[in-house]
Amino acid sequence: MAVMAVVDMQASLLQAVRSIVPPLSHASHKGQAGRIGVIGGSLEYTGAPYFAAITAMRAGADLSHVFCPEEAAPVIKSYSPELIVHPLLNASGDMSSVLEGVSQWLPRLNALVVGPGLGREASQMTNVKHLLQRARERQMDMVIDADGLYLVTQSPECVTDYSRVILSPNAIEFQRLYHKMFGHNPEPSGDMQEQTRALAETLGNLTILRKGATDIISNGQQVIECTEVGCPRRCGGQGDLLSGLTALLYFWARQAQDRLSSDTSLPPSMVACFGASFLIKKCAEQAFNKHHRSMLAGDMVTEIPTAFQKYLELTEQ
Structure with missing residues (x-):
């Protein structure tokens, strides 16, 4: 019975995710x-x-916009012409110019991912800390x-009491943040x-x-899990895929909030987390079946179209 209950819950959660996908x-x-x-x-x-x-x-x-230091911009641009890359995040530059440079773009964005490949240089941490405040003032999903x-662990006040933020820690990151708070x-x-709750x-x-x-997901009141197996390969970049997909699904869930409320009692953030966790694990499974020990994060990216079509049932209108 317990196994059936888990299966039923996963199916219900997946249906909620399908309901937020825009046609x-x-x-x-x-x-x-x-x-x-x-x-x-x-x-x-x-790469992150x-x-x-x-x-x-x-x-x-x-x-997709990437806000990065000037020295990283040409490299990131070379990876794909699809991305809009802004070399505005210069740690050595005047903080006000960094804030104004990035902040002018915030009204044009639906959600933010903060942290992939950022590094831990002190002045950069200060810049991003102030950018988080700007994003909070705009009530942005993050x-x-x-x-x-790492920044949140050093300065939890950046996110404390801001319900529109999702944190996606691995085991070590969770331990550090838990120790900081407790x-x-x-x-x-x-x-x-x-x-987690x-x-x-x-x-x-x-x-x-x-x-x-x-994967365990909680907003401090409710708790759900994604029990998909994924794959045993732990190459770098998998968490970066997850963060990008979570941000997109968070925006979609917000857009579909009225419809979502009739399908599930979960808030948009948790539906987005489950959907991203499920799909990335499926991408990992598909990529691992093809490449086994040689699987890389880029192989997972190429599996996104197939996994999305198979599990989230996109249809044209």
Whole structure:
């Protein structure tokens, strides 16, 4: 009976995700399906923001913007002409110019991903901390991952009591943030669902997508899981794909909120997290079946169209 209950719940959650996918239509115009911004990248890490941004586009976003340091921009541009790359995030530059440069684009974006490949240089952390405040003032939906989570761990007030943010920590990132908020590490044998719920509640009922063999999602009140198996390969970049897709689905869930309320009691953030977790795990499974130990994050990107069509049943109108 317990297994049946889990299967039924997963099926119900997947149906909720399907309900937020905007139909393809000849009457639509560029931008309606989503304009996603990624704040990240550094001299050493150019792949991470690319993977987040290109995943959003492959899943159906119309536009993806990457805000990065000047030295990272030419490299990221070379990966794909589809991305709009802004070399505005210069750690050594005047902070006010960085804030104004990026902030002028915020009204044109539907959701932000903050952190992929950002690095931990102190002045860059300060810049991004102020950008988070600007985004909060605009009531923007955000997904914070990777080095963005390092910033949150150092300065939790950046996100505390802001319910429109999703944090997507892996095991180590979750442990660090949990220790910051509670003064001790989570018990290794403890109830992982309750740990996730408690941390989300303590941070002001934002949403946490705790990555692992089973992804645990909570907004401090409700808890759900994505039990899809995925694959045993743990190559770099998988979390970046997840963050980009989560941001896009978050925007779609917001757009479909009235319809969503009749299908599920879950808020848009949790539906988005489940949908992104499910689809990325399916992409990993498909890519691993083809490439096995040689699988890379780029192989998962190429699986997005097939996985999306198969599991989220896109249809044209």
